[in-house]
Amino acid sequence: MSLVAPDPTRTVPLPLREQADVRDRWLTQRLLDVLPGLMDRCGIDLWIVAGRECNEDPVLRTLLPATWLSARRRTILVLHRSDDGVTPAAISRYPVGQFVAAWDPGSSGAGGDGDQQWAEVRRFVEQADPRRIGVDVSADFAHADGLSHTEHRLLVDALGPWAGRVVSAEQLAVGWLETRLPEEIAALHALNRLARDVIAEAFSSPVVTAGTTTALDVAWWIRQRLHDLGVEPWFQPSVLIQRAGVPLAEERGTLLPAVPYDAVIEPGDLLHCDVGLTCLGLRTDNQHNAYVLRPQERSAPDGLRAAMRAAHRLQDLTVAALVPGRTGNEVLAAARAAAAAEGIDGEVYSHPVGYHGHGAGPAIGQWDEQDRLPGAGDYPVHPDTVYALELAVRHPVPEWGGQCVRLGLEEGLALTGDGARFLGERQTEFLLIG
CATH class of the missing domain: 3.90.230.10 (Creatinase/methionine aminopeptidase superfamily)
Known part of the structure; x- marks a missing residue:
């Protein structure tokens, strides 16, 4: 399908590689132009989207690069709203597209990857000092209920006293998906x-x-x-x-x-x-x-x-x-x-x-x-x-x-x-x- 033709009603199939370029460009534009207003509308200044390979949050799939057909191991994305816009960061073993790498798996630290990864989530939250931390739990929208029981438990344990600031990101997740x-x-x-x-x-x-x-x-x-x-x-x-x-x-x-x-x-x-x-x-x-x-x-x-x-x-x-x-x-x-x-x-x-x-x-x-x-x-x-x-x-x-x-x-x-x-x-x- 041609997205550059003057008449958008005409379709010519695009090769998969070109489709990936289009999708990644859209994601960058959405992070810059759509997400800040949605976070303001919902009153959430830090959004944590986490999922594991073979059990991805529906929202997580829309944030991954086009070449990522699923999460890899445990993929944790944090989106921080500040005066400068939204900073998209990845606390993940592998680089995640246009997300800033916020964790070095090779750095020293006790415990396995999982322990280090969740410790890095805690450190990120402490530095950001958010008023409200949104996570994907929802009784009404399956699309916004993608944080699994285990991931929710591990996240709350990692946040410690910051867990009291966790709220449902239902409105934010739905807004992101529908806009x-x-x-x-x-x-x-x-x-x-x-x-x-x-x-x-x-x-x-x-x-x-x-x-x-x-x-x-x-x-x-x-x-x-x-x-x-x-x-x-x-x-x-x-x-x-x-x-x-x-x-x-x-x-x-x-x-x-x-x-x-x-x-x-x-x-x-x-x-x-x-x-x-x-x-x-x-x-x-x-x-x-x-x-x-x-x-x-x-x-x-x-x-x-x-x-x-x-x-x-x-x-x-x-x-x-x-x-x-x-x-x-x-x-x-x-x-x-x-x-x-x-x-x-x-x-x-x-x-x-x-x-x-x-x-x-x-x-x-x-x-x-x-x-x-x-x-x-x-x-x-x-x-x-x-x-x-x-x-x-x-x-x-x-x-x-x-x-x-x-x-x-x-x-x-x-x-x-x-x-x-x-x-x-x-x-x-x-x-x-x-």
Whole structure:
């Protein structure tokens, strides 16, 4: 993917070495431009992020150089906020990218590496004299709960009297994970465009032969295509069929498609896919829809197109409710109230996306929970964040004898000081096969 092209919506795969350069440049910029403000907002002047190889804190992975695919032995990163900005230091046996080396493992001292390493953490804290020391423990966000039980115990023991200044870094960890640079948003725009192009290719006659191809065949085709392009999926792609004569079935209080996932695709079927890819340390999440034309048809039935319009309207209402300062629960309530006022039957279950597909930040409903989500639902919306605008509507189709379809859509959406913007453009019409 080209990040230097004037048009960020055009994608050309970058070699891995160039991707690593881009990611390391982004990390440097984030440490300089993003982290100081986040630490001030959360009132934390020393952040300790620690993890061991094979058991990395989710935050730790986002602070490591691109060539580090995991922690090495025990990796401890300390980020100190001062009047000069944030000093990133590594108390680690090996050099860690742009982090200042704050420990010489070859220096004299009693005990093994672990004893010396924790002693150096204590010395760093004593010199920094922080008011509040943030560590990654959280009851509401798995992303911010990465400090293991053992590492927490060892850290508290090492800090001694300084342990009384330890607080949860939940708000800081979530802020770090959810905040995007303009360059990252441009990259996500390109990646969402790429996802849209792959879906359009999958939902086409060269891939789908009615009466022969199964939904499962198409799902695996998408996964292989992403792999061949060098952008791996972060979950198994799925393809669902809805068909006249096979009504929706109830599951956990919600009506969902009932055609088997491995069924053969037939003319007149409505196809839906869910696809997410990973590149440059960022992720996407998209759901689009296609219709398999019957003989003599040139477009999807009017009833299905009306369902698409209803889904677009629910998207618009949700975007209008996505206001910085509101909590995820408040956005959900506002969107659902506006939809009910217009007679739209649907669900909103949108979520942040960035370093993780189901990212850190405000939860805006779940497909099986449309009232209120405690914890993550009470987190506020901030600018310079990216969301997967995910939702679905139920709509009767007269051409199917009034049978309801469940039309799900999911698109990338960036929220900045300039407002909300779809990433990669949203689907406006059914993809047509045949």
